[in-house]
Amino acid sequence: xxxxxxxxxxxxxxxxxxxxxxxxxITDHAQESLGDVVFVELPEVGDRVTAGESYGTVExxxxxxxxxxxxxxxxxxxxxLVIDSPELLNSDPxxxxxxxxxxxxxxxxxxxxxxxAEYEEFVAEEEH
Amino acid sequence: MAELKRTPLYEEHxxxxxxxxxxxxxxxxxxxSGVIEEHQAVRKNAGLxxxxxxxxxxxxxxxALSFVQRIITNDASKLEDGKIxxxxxxxxxxxxxxxxxxxxxxxxxxxxxxxxxxxxxxxxWILEQVDNFQVTVENISDQYAQLALQGPQAEKxxxxxxxxxxxxxxxxxxxxxxxxxxxxxxxxxxxxxxxxFEIYAxxxxxxxxxxxxxxxxxxxxxxxxxxxxxxxxxxxxRLPLYGNELGENITPLEAGLGIFVKLDKSDFIGRDVxxxxxxxxxxxxxxxxxxxxxxxxxxxxxxxxxxxxxxxVTSGSYSPTLDKNIALGLIRTDLAVLGETVDVxxxxxxxxxxxxxxxxxxxS
Numbered sequence: 090x091x092x093x094x095x096x097x098x099x100x101x102x103x104x105x106x107x108x109x110x111x112x113x114x115i116t117d118h119a120q121e122s123l124g125d126v127v128f129v130e131l132p133e134v135g136d137r138v139t140a141g142e143s144y145g146t147v148e149x150x151x152x153x154x155x156x157x158x159x160x161x162x163x164x165x166x167x168x169x170l171v172i173d174s175p176e177l178l179n180s181d182p183x184x185x186x187x188x189x190x191x192x193x194x195x196x197x198x199x200x201x202x203x204x205x206a207e208y209e210e211f212v213a214e215e216e217h
Numbered sequence: 218m219a220e221l222k223r224t225p226l227y228e229e230h231x232x233x234x235x236x237x238x239x240x241x242x243x244x245x246x247x248x249x250s251g252v253i254e255e256h257q258a259v260r261k262n263a264g265l266x267x268x269x270x271x272x273x274x275x276x277x278x279x280x281a282l283s284f285v286q287r288i289i290t291n292d293a294s295k296l297e298d299g300k301i302x303x304x305x306x307x308x309x310x311x312x313x314x315x316x317x318x319x320x321x322x323x324x325x326x327x328x329x330x331x332x333x334x335x336x337x338x339x340x341x342w343i344l345e346q347v348d349n350f351q352v353t354v355e356n357i358s359d360q361y362a363q364l365a366l367q368g369p370q371a372e373k374x375x376x377x378x379x380x381x382x383x384x385x386x387x388x389x390x391x392x393x394x395x396x397x398x399x400x401x402x403x404x405x406x407x408x409x410x411x412x413x414f415e416i417y418a419x420x421x422x423x424x425x426x427x428x429x430x431x432x433x434x435x436x437x438x439x440x441x442x443x444x445x446x447x448x449x450x451x452x453x454x455r456l457p458l459y460g461n462e463l464g465e466n467i468t469p470l471e472a473g474l475g476i477f478v479k480l481d482k483s484d485f486i487g488r489d490v491x492x493x494x495x496x497x498x499x500x501x502x503x504x505x506x507x508x509x510x511x512x513x514x515x516x517x518x519x520x521x522x523x524x525x526x527x528x529x530v531t532s533g534s535y536s537p538t539l540d541k542n543i544a545l546g547l548i549r550t551d552l553a554v555l556g557e558t559v560d561v562x563x564x565x566x567x568x569x570x571x572x573x574x575x576x577x578x579x580x581s
Contacts, residue, residue: 124236124445125253127535128513128542146564148513150252150535151445 097208104159123149166190224269225423241334248443255446262438263368272336278352292479296321305469307487312465362423367413374434410454453578502553505575506544510568514544
C-alpha cells in the first residue's frame with residue numbers, strides 16, 4: 090500500500106514533506122515494474138535540484154530510469170545506504186530505500202501531485 | 218501496432234504471473250520471480266526457458282550439405298548424423314545475417330535453428346541462395362515449441378522423464394526420444410554457459426512438457442526463467458547476441474568468432490571479404506570491460522579514449538555472478554589491449570572502464 094501521508098507524481102515517485110524538507114523516493118509500483126535495482130546515481134549534498142527535472146537515475150538489471158524532483162531546492166541529505174545497497178529500493182521503497190532530502194524553496198509544486206488514492210487510480214488506469 | 222505473436226506456453230506464463238514484454242514481435246516472459254534470482258537459479262540449480270519463438274528452418278535434398286556449406290562460415294562437412302554445429306551466416310560483404318545452430322539428420326537433411334527476430338529475414342535470405350542447388354527449404358517454426366533446460370541439475374531432472382541415456386548425449390549432439398511420453402528432439406546445447414538441453418517438441422505437447430519438467434525439477438530447485446536472465450546468463454558466458462555483438466555491419470572475425478569461420482573449406486558467402494580481413498587484420502575487436510567509475514555501460518553507449526570515439530558498447534549489465542558492472546565493447550583493434558582503460562559515455566559523462574578478458578564466467 091502507498092502511504093497516505095505522501096504525495097505522488099506520474100513518474101511513480103513520492104514526496105514526503107516534513108516542514109520545508111521534502112524526501113524523494115520511488116513508489117512500490119515503480120520498484121515492482123523496474124525489477125531488481127542494481128545501481129543508483131544521486132546528486133551530492135549542496136547540489137540544487139529543479140522541480141520537474143531529472144536529478145539522477147535508478148537502474149535495474151534491464152532498465153535505466155530517470156528520477157524527477159518534485160520541488161526545487163538544495164539537497165540537504167543523500168541516502169548513501171542505497172548507493173551501496175540499491176536492493177533497498179526493492180525491499181523498502183518507502184523506508185530505508187528513500188533517495189534524497191531537499192530543502193524546498195517553495196512547496197507549491199506539491200499541490201499538483203496526486204494523493205495516495207489518486208495515485209492508485211492512476212496506476213490502475215496505466216496498467217489497463 | 219501488429220498483434221504480438223504468442224508461444225504455446227503463453228497461458229502458462231500468464232498463470233505464473235510472469236512479466237510479459239514485446240520481444241521481436243513476440244509476447245514473451247521477461248521475468249518471473251526476478252532477474253537476479255532466476256539468474257542464480259540457473260547457475261546453482263536449474264532453469265526452464267520457453268524459447269519457442271526461435272525459428273526452425275528445414276533444409277532437405279540431394280545438395281543439402283553443399284548448400285549449407287555455401288551459406289554458413291563454419292565447416293558442415295565435419296558434421297555427422299546427430300551432431301550440431303554453431304555458425305555465423307554472412308552476407309557477401311562479411312556482415313552477419315544471423316548466427317545459428319545446424320543440426321545434421323543426414324547429409325541430405327539439416328535443421329537450422331535461428332534467432333526469433335531474424336526468422337523471416339533468414340528464411341528469405343536462404344531461399345534466395347538456393348539457385349541451382351537441389352534442395353527444398355521450409356520454415357517450420359510454427360510447428361515447434363522449444364524449451365531450454367539449463368543448469369547443473371539439468372541432466373538429473375530430465376533423466377527423470379526419459380529413457381534416453383542422457384549421460385551418453387555429448388555436448389553439441391542430439392537425438393530423438395520420449396520425454397514423459399512426448400516425442401522430442403533432445404539437444405545438448407544452450408545459451409547460458411551451463412550444461413543443459415534444448416528440447417524441441419510439437420506445439421501441442423508444449424504445455425505438458427513445461428509442467429512436467431517443472432514438477433520433476435521442483436525438488437532440485439528448478440525455476441522458470443525469463444528473457445531478462447537469459448540475457449545476463451549468455452552475456453556473462455560471452456555468448457553473442459544478434460543485434461548486440463552481431464549485426465550486418467559487424468563481421469564474425471570482429472566479433473571474436475574466428476574459430477567458426479573456416480576459410481580453408483569450400484567457397485562460401487562472405488569468404489573473400491573475410492579472407493582479406495583475416496590477412497590484413499580486423500579493424501575492430503570485441504573486448505571485455507569492467508567499470509572502474511560508477512555506472513553501468515549499456516548497449517550502444519559510445520566508447521572513447523582521450524575524448525576520441527573508438528567504438529561502442531555491445532552489451533552491458535550488472536553481472537549477478539561477479540557482482541560487478543561489466544560490458545562487452547567493439548573497439549579499434551590498436552586500442553584493444555588488456556589492462557588499458559577506456560571511457561564509457563554514460564548520459565554525456567565519461568566514466569572509466571578497464572579492458573579485461575571477455576569470458577567473464579566459465580563453469581567449473
